[in-house]
Amino acid sequence: MPGKMALVDFNRCRPDSCTGGVxxxxxxxxxxxxxxxxxxxxxxxxxxxxxxxxxxxxxxxNSAIKLTQF
Ligand code: SF4
Ligand code: SF4
Known part of the structure; x- marks a missing residue:
């Protein structure tokens, strides 16, 4: 059965821009x-x-996480 899962787009992920790097x-x-x-x-x-x-x-x-079909 098809579904979706969360994937991190490492090109968009900027941990330093998140609060305290968290x-x-x-x-x-x-x-x-x-x-x-x-x-x-x-x-x-x-x-x-x-x-x-x-x-x-x-x-x-940063819109770095997407729900991706698999
Ligand atoms: S979509 Fe994100 S918050 Fe929801 S279960 Fe998956 S990883 Fe956790
Ligand atoms: S909130 Fe988004 S940009 Fe910040 S560390 Fe998590 S995934 Fe990366």
């Missing part, structure tokens, strides 16, 4: 699937468990 999109994921290991680094997604709710997409100020 990714608000990672904090927004209700399932804690976006993980930012270190401040000022881009977050990593966990596509296998993503429910495509879009919370992370709305929380990113």
């Amino acid at each position: 990714c608000p999109a990672a904090k927004a994921c209700p399932r804690k699937l976006l993980v930012q290991e270190t401040p000022h680094e881009p977050p990593m997604t966990n596509p296998a468990l993503c429910r495509a709710c879009g919370d992370c997409v709305r929380a990113c100020p």
